[in-house]
Amino acid sequence: MREGYGDRSPGAGLDTPAPVQGLNSAVRRRAKLGPVSANDAPRAQQPSAPYDSAFLKACRREPVPHTPVWFMRQAGRSLPEYRKVREGVPMLESCMRPELVTEITLQPVRRHGVDAAIYFSDIVVPLKAIGIDLDIKPGVGPVVEHPIRTRADLAQLRDLTPEDVSYVTEAIGLLTRELGSTPLIGFAGAPFTLASYLVEGGPSRTYENAKAMMYGDPELWADLLDRLADITAAFLKVQIEAGASAVQLFDSWAGALAPVDYRRSVLPASAKVFEAVAGYGVPRIHFGVGTGELLGLMGEAGADVVGVDWRVPMDEAARRIGPGKALQGNLDPTVLFAPTEAVEAKTLEVLDSAKDLEGHIFNLGHGVMPSTDPDALTRLVEHVHTRTAR
């Protein structure tokens, strides 16, 4: 019986959903499957397990004691304690130090009382882990030394093994012990967003090289995204097997695509990622900014929870996504620069727009902006909890 990644051959099983019978009991307890043998402690004796948290209940569209809250980029530059521990540590290095990852991931949980932690990492971490020559340049973003433009360039993309990211397994082990009943959300970039960095060679606002490949050489494009789907799935599996209670797949830049192009050229790869981790039974969240036209398709790709940016009212988003999914969102992050009364009024607009959803996780419509006052975030968590207490 497989107990973890230690006894797996590198790269094995990335193309198929993890078989449920192969999951260890710790994973089973976090997942909706519940205990399977007398050796498993029944949930009744673990009243404060992540499984029973408001966050995971909302993901499963079950009744909640209050609307759960977390913030994209809650662990990051908005917090003085983050800036302090990151001093002199380059971004990618900070993602590879388990104690530092643990500390940074815990900071917003301690400070704001959010309902979930999000694993501190960067979208390009799994690419770095398989040996892609890239760095995150301050003030610029990820820069790739040898952009992928031809079929030969695909050779840079080998499979990701658990050994490539042993620091992730270690950090999540530390984190789940510290977090107790607070769920930890695993994290990966989606194939399109990773491809956009790899093809452009760095951040872009227009993705002209990536789209030129997508339109001009659809087979090469499909092969690139398929490989990235395998790498992403392997990276999420490591996080789930180490103890993540949910995963969020960030397709940060998918909003740059027309629906017809998303469906044809992106959805198959994202669907492969979701399918690969379906067997674990942990909720799968999918988010991208500016994706109003893609919400239905992003749900169709296999998400249990669809994240919504602030441009689409939650009730309209639910209409586009259809039944059977929870929604996450969607306060405009810039609202936090306004006075408290304005923040509260806009928060009530979001809650009102979300009041008939099957499941609602309150979040911002995009990441916390670095110059946000952390106290405004703490007040926001309290406000949502108070206003939604049942």
Add this chain to the structure above:
Amino acid sequence: MREGYGDRSPGAGLDTPAPVQGLNSAVRRRAKLGPVSANDAPRAQQPSAPYDSAFLKACRREPVPHTPVWFMRQAGRSLPEYRKVREGVPMLESCMRPELVTEITLQPVRRHGVDAAIYFSDIVVPLKAIGIDLDIKPGVGPVVEHPIRTRADLAQLRDLTPEDVSYVTEAIGLLTRELGSTPLIGFAGAPFTLASYLVEGGPSRTYENAKAMMYGDPELWADLLDRLADITAAFLKVQIEAGASAVQLFDSWAGALAPVDYRRSVLPASAKVFEAVAGYGVPRIHFGVGTGELLGLMGEAGADVVGVDWRVPMDEAARRIGPGKALQGNLDPTVLFAPTEAVEAKTLEVLDSAKDLEGHIFNLGHGVMPSTDPDALTRLVEHVHTRTAR
């Protein structure tokens, strides 16, 4: 009888629609009103007047010989002849030299055979014209020396008079003579987009200061936008009275707003601009990028033609906008980096999606990107003309 701006007191008439009876005959001929007296040459004797162009017919939702085409930013850095004439001339200065504006505006008409010219200018030109201390920094964009953050800062915004932009009147006089039957589209930035530059002090991707004012001090915000509406209306009036056959109001950054905020905090000012130029009878086009959720509201603001970015299929855009408007769009500008066959295939997707519209003007879903091959644009114009010839 008013023959132009020469006999108007500065700033007069900016708050009310120009009375139709006050329009001179040249304006009448361009507008849908047609001739009004024996002194006006009947249209039958002017078979090649802009009024009869495919572009203006499509704006008016009349039958067209072919789908008209023009490109946002068609006059600009994609053209070697543009880069040549701009050599050593700062951006704002280039907007104030009538001969240079004329040459730059004509270049894409000569080269691509587009169905309309767009007046070469910049969104901040009317702000510069009323004395705002700003400059366009290469590689950065408009930078405002003293951002508007308080009520006292509003004093920077005096009314715009025709004398402030005499170079516009002169350039449009030159242009309409050169253009003959090709219509000239006038151009202005919408109040929200102007406000975002003025409040931020420069380009922004998040508009946190502008939105903080919008959410936190709605009265100051409304007053700021109202003043900008007057300035914008005055600037468009100058262009129409000088000979522009249509106007496009660019709300470039409106897509950063949720619909509820657009309706409450932006639409009234944009509507004031459209209302102020309604009496001229020239088609009024409205465009912003990422505005899928706002299309209906942008039509409601008073546009005759709504521009659509590439994220929303044209038939879905038409559904959101409702009847009685022409639509403009919407090929993804990055498609032009793909091989010709791919460009043609994507172009047919757009034409197919637009086939049941009341009126369709083919355009890109955003501006031409500077690195676009100009020959790809020329081929695209030919392709649309050929495929849609009736």
